[in-house]
Amino acid sequence: MSANKIFSTTQVPLVVWGGGTGGVASAVQAARHGIRTLLLTPGAWLGGMISAAGVSAPDGHELSCWQTGLWGAFLQDIAKVEQDGLDQNWVSCFGFNPARAEVVLRSWVVDLPNLEWWSDVQLKSIFREGDRLVLLELELEGRQHQLRFDLFIDGSDLGDSFSLADISHRWGWESQELWNEPSAPSAKQLNSDPFFASQPVQSPTWVVMGQLDQHAQSPSSPGCLPRPFEAATKAFGFERTVTYGRLPGGLVMLNWPLHGNDWHKGLERIRSSDVKIKNQLAVEMQLYSLSFLQALQTVSEGWLNPGKVFPGINQSLALMPYWREGRRLKGQYTLVEGDLLPLASGAARGPIPLDKQGRCTSIAVGTYANDHHYPGKDWPLASKSCRWGGRWTGTPFCIPYGALLSSEVENILMADKAFSVSHIANGATRLQPMIFNLGQAAGMAAAIALKKRIQPAEVDISELQHELLHDIYAPAAIVPIWDWPAWHPHWRNAQKFVLAQPDCLSNHSLIEGFNLKANVGEMPLPDQTPLNKHVKKFSGCLRVHSDQTFSLDTKSKSWRLITLEPALNRWLESCEDQQNVHLLAVANPWGPWLRLIRVLD
Known part of the structure; x- marks a missing residue:
């Protein structure tokens, strides 16, 4: 870019690239802690996956013990604007209109005077001098701008900065021999099976929204879907397929992995620098998802129609794709499958990362059950799920701080799914709830580094953990503890106790061998859960089933x-079959289930 075309040159302490959950979280966190921050986004909406990409029925981090940090703050804020509540579908315990999610995040950003936001930005180039990024060039409203900065946070889905600044990164599969990951293919398989070349990353989806006619009925005998979607409804039936991602007001998120609108073709184009090639990929994905919506609509007998959510000509079509995977940083630590897998059967946890002095290096908690998207049969993955609270849930694991740091560039932090993680482990780390809190940690680390005039790698991890735990806006969990919900007054005590002595946390992620009341405080009880306006009283006979499920x-x-509350999970596990009970619960007719809130007996 020649100098005579430059409209402005600006110096800022912190630049954040990317308007997804991680990018927004990092920018908000840094600005709240006094750092003048410039947030650059390629689109006009904030939120990425949960808004612009339309993935507004997020799963993972559903239990109250994981509803911490900016993820927990988002849940509280979106619940205030969704008058019908968040219990709307069967893939998740949370469903919301993506446009309302964007409004919530926009309110966070505009409330901060030291956070400036430039939208619809084209990032042109990033200049690097040795181990530092020093300058970026961008286009905004047809004008060219240069930005100089002290720290840079990459909050993009695809690791956009890696190719522009020649930052070492990974793409595609790694062999089992590299990190001894049980679910990874062998080097021989990688070199001989053409599948791995044709499917280098997980398949993305371009979400499309439908709208259910509240006065019509689901067809009792829907016709067969046309090719290539003829098998899409075979596993769960037509109605369950459509309501998988139901949202308030009868919107439905169509993000269907089983012969639905996942996109599997030409995925190498994801990392192309040619705009025409990337645009062609986008058009193909959009048309494919629109044809899936049309196929479902055709056999719905008027029950399903295109939804109206997003700005633009076609209001049913998300503004961007749901990228499950792209480039991944080569970091100071790489999170691999062994860091995720539970240390015991049942409700257990992954290993606590420790430094040479035995101090915990975790800065966020993940919980999603490892899940990969490819054409054909499911890829066999080592299990990291368990029965808990009457349902399946993912077992928790830790994100070490080193996974946010580059192995070669000192002034960059990662805030979204392109952080340092293996291809196999990415299936458990790509979801919005965890990315909210990973981005929060990146923003907090940037704030500490800039205030102390040090590099991110020099940040004292114990200070970072302390600041996250004591954040006045959205205190965030550092280690996975099943027993303590985020709303409980002793939740922070439990976190601090485990950080001080990690050995006290059992493989089942419970504090054992200590006097809990003296060291942490009273345990949560089954009649203490906070209430909301959607709670109703239910009485009946409690049934305890052999598969660790419950019914009323x-x-x-x-x-x-089901329940999301630790005290209520313990209560359910202690109950006898055919016990008469009186409960407070939220009804989800699309689950269908009751989400248990309190016991009245």
């Missing part, structure tokens, strides 16, 4: 019973 037989119907 009321006078009118039998409900499946």
